[in-house]
Amino acid sequence: MISFTLRSILRKGITLFLISIVSFLIIHLAPGEPSQIDPLNPRFTKEDIVRYRAAFDLDKPLPLQYLSFYKKLFSGRLKSFKDNLPVLGKIKERFLNSLPLFVVGTLITWSLAFPVGISAAINRGGIFDKTTTFMAYLLISVPGFFMAYLLILFVVNNFHVSVLGMRTFGMEDASFIASFMDRVWHLVIPSLLGSLVGIAYLSRYVRSQMLEVMGEDYIRTARAKGASEDSVYYHHALRNALLPFVTMFGMLIPAMIGGSVIIESILAWPGMGRLGYEAILARDYPVVITLNFVAAFLVLMGTFFSDLLYMLVDPRIKL
Amino acid sequence: MDISLNEDNRDILTKDGGRLAKVWGLMAENRLAATGLIFFIIFLSLSLFGAVTTNGTNPLFNPETVRLSDKLLPPLSSATLANMLKSELPPLGIYILGTDDLGRDIFSRMLQGAIVSLQVGFISIGISVILGVIIGGIAGFYGDRKVFGPLTVDTIIVGLIDIQLSFPTFFLILTVVALLPPSIWNIMIVIGLTGWVGPARFVRAEALALKGQDFVLAAMATGMSDIRIIFRHILPNAISPVLVSATIGIADAILTESALSFLGFGVPPPNATWGNILANGRNFIFDAPWLIYIPGIAILVTVLSFNLLGEGLRESLNPKLRSG
Numbered sequence: 001m002i003s004f005t006l007r008s009i010l011r012k013g014i015t016l017f018l019i020s021i022v023s024f025l026i027i028h029l030a031p032g033e034p035s036q037i038d039p040l041n042p043r044f045t046k047e048d049i050v051r052y053r054a055a056f057d058l059d060k061p062l063p064l065q066y067l068s069f070y071k072k073l074f075s076g077r078l079k080s081f082k083d084n085l086p087v088l089g090k091i092k093e094r095f096l097n098s099l100p101l102f103v104v105g106t107l108i109t110w111s112l113a114f115p116v117g118i119s120a121a122i123n124r125g126g127i128f129d130k131t132t133t134f135m136a137y138l139l140i141s142v143p144g145f146f147m148a149y150l151l152i153l154f155v156v157n158n159f160h161v162s163v164l165g166m167r168t169f170g171m172e173d174a175s176f177i178a179s180f181m182d183r184v185w186h187l188v189i190p191s192l193l194g195s196l197v198g199i200a201y202l203s204r205y206v207r208s209q210m211l212e213v214m215g216e217d218y219i220r221t222a223r224a225k226g227a228s229e230d231s232v233y234y235h236h237a238l239r240n241a242l243l244p245f246v247t248m249f250g251m252l253i254p255a256m257i258g259g260s261v262i263i264e265s266i267l268a269w270p271g272m273g274r275l276g277y278e279a280i281l282a283r284d285y286p287v288v289i290t291l292n293f294v295a296a297f298l299v300l301m302g303t304f305f306s307d308l309l310y311m312l313v314d315p316r317i318k319l
Numbered sequence: 320m321d322i323s324l325n326e327d328n329r330d331i332l333t334k335d336g337g338r339l340a341k342v343w344g345l346m347a348e349n350r351l352a353a354t355g356l357i358f359f360i361i362f363l364s365l366s367l368f369g370a371v372t373t374n375g376t377n378p379l380f381n382p383e384t385v386r387l388s389d390k391l392l393p394p395l396s397s398a399t400l401a402n403m404l405k406s407e408l409p410p411l412g413i414y415i416l417g418t419d420d421l422g423r424d425i426f427s428r429m430l431q432g433a434i435v436s437l438q439v440g441f442i443s444i445g446i447s448v449i450l451g452v453i454i455g456g457i458a459g460f461y462g463d464r465k466v467f468g469p470l471t472v473d474t475i476i477v478g479l480i481d482i483q484l485s486f487p488t489f490f491l492i493l494t495v496v497a498l499l500p501p502s503i504w505n506i507m508i509v510i511g512l513t514g515w516v517g518p519a520r521f522v523r524a525e526a527l528a529l530k531g532q533d534f535v536l537a538a539m540a541t542g543m544s545d546i547r548i549i550f551r552h553i554l555p556n557a558i559s560p561v562l563v564s565a566t567i568g569i570a571d572a573i574l575t576e577s578a579l580s581f582l583g584f585g586v587p588p589p590n591a592t593w594g595n596i597l598a599n600g601r602n603f604i605f606d607a608p609w610l611i612y613i614p615g616i617a618i619l620v621t622v623l624s625f626n627l628l629g630e631g632l633r634e635s636l637n638p639k640l641r642s643g
Contacts, residue, residue, distance in 0.1 A: 258489030
């Protein structure tokens with residue numbers, strides 16, 4: 001068990017190191033190198049290039065550039081081009097804003113995907129299965145930005161609440177309940193949007209896992225033994241279908257962070273995704289490049305966490 | 320259903336038409352997949368039709384004609400004939416899908432945008448699949464060769480896959496596209512370069528499983544080159560999962576491109592894409608809702624058709640998943 005944890009940490013550590021190299025190398029894609037300045041590209045002015053070179057020490061050799069980039073980043077000397085604030089602090093603040101979205105989104109995903117996937121597997125081929133299958137494809141296929149507008153129009157027209165931003169402006173004096181409900185509405189819409197794709201994938205995954213397990217011999221044995229259908233499904237099948245399923249925990253994080261760019265931009269939620277979009281528009285390269293690194297780091301943490309979960313759930317590793 | 324179907328599906332690439340016909344038959348049985356196929360064919364013909372009719376010096380459907388007298392007209396409304404040149408009139412004299420805030424015909428713009436989606440879908444996934452097959456083939460076939468100390472080829476490639484999976488793809492693509500000069504080719508290449516993991520994994524798994532099999536050993540014994548063995552003997556066996564992941568990958572690529580266009584990092588204007596038609600329309604969400612619904616539903620239906628098709632292929636090619 002300890003060796004498994006250590007191996008997992010070692011693996012993630014190596015991956016993190018490589019990720020730090022890749023996210024650093026993204027800088028060199030931009031035409032900031034002396035040989036690659038593209039005079040026709042209106043996105044780069046001379047001042048941009050000078051600033052860019054200074055921020056990333058482009059005149060030093062590559063390994064030194066790498067070291068100084070991360071040294072600057074962690075000592076807080078890597079400043080945003082836009083407002084001269086330390087990059088890591090800025091990202092931390094926005095990450096804390098995004099966190100409730102990720103948490104609520106994950107909760108919505110899991111609490112909906114599980115029951116839907118299980119009942120679809122139990123009623124395989126039935127109307128419920130067919131409907132949810134089609135719904136899942138619909139959710140995977142609908143563009144996030146289109147869905148966001150549909151949902152905004154629906155909620156605003158039917159419930160007459162405001163959904164843009166983190167809270168309604170001017171509600172400071174409202175009663176506790178009113179301002180609490182206001183917060184909830186503002187939180188639920190982007191979380192729901194962020195969880196739609198996850199619900200679709202996860203419910204399909206739960207369904208196929210359940211079906212696979214239900215074809216196993218020990219399920220037949222359980223039935224032959226005279227166990228009730230419910231006991232077969234929930235006691236024998238579900239527990240084993242859960243095993244490879246914890247891996248999905250880490251897999252859903254990248255989609256959520258990627259999706260947050262569009263959702264937070266449309267719904268004016270001051271989170272990490274919106275910070276990324278604003279930074280790209282403002283050509284704030286230190287922020288953009290660090291965000292890629294931070295996002296990959298978060299994903300890595302998520303997969304590490306799901307490795308640990310796996311260890312807890314799978315008795316074979318506990319040796 | 321005969322037992323040999325499993326073997327039959329394995330060489331779908333061989334000349335035998337009967338096997339292909341069987342897969343077709345299974346596809347037709349699956350109603351969702353058949354619907355997907357039909358919509359895909361409609362999309363394909365519309366985008367080819369659009370490529371022909373919206374290009375050239377004097378196109379039949381001109382997506383760039385600005386008619387300020389006819390702005391924000393709802394679908395099926397007719398053009399104001401007064402003060403309009405003959406060349407500015409839309410074909411048939413009506414705007415089938417309405418006009419936008421500059422009076423440009425949405426139908427023509429949608430036609431022009433269709434080919435962009437088609438191109439992005441197929442070319443970027445083509446890049447992904449080629450890259451994935453090469454990387455996966457190397458990992459599976461030469462996996463146990465030592466490169467450096469205890470590092471094997473396989474460890475390195477699995478590490479690469481781990482790195483790629485750790486980056487939130489959409490954010491990475493957005494960053495790279497924003498750093499590079501705006502062009503549709505850059506978008507296709509970037510989407511392609513980030514999508515190789517799926518195909519690579521399937522090819523790797525299949526190559527690992529088949530490497531020790533007698534027919535591969537026999538091929539080696541005859542002195543066949545490694546490349547030929549990979550492409551003639553291993554790849555055909557991995558083709559069904561690769562095909563499925565490519566079909567679903569096309570759907571993802573179309574979604575990614577439309578999202579990039581929506582954020583303003585797509586194909587540079589005035590060229591229309593479904594994403595930027597929707598992005599323009601959001602300013603008129605209450606006055607002209609069709610500017611959002613038309614491109615949104617078009618993207619939805621196209622992406623859905625690829626997803627259903629991919630799922631249909633998966634079920635038809637994999638006998639284990641079939642019921643009955």
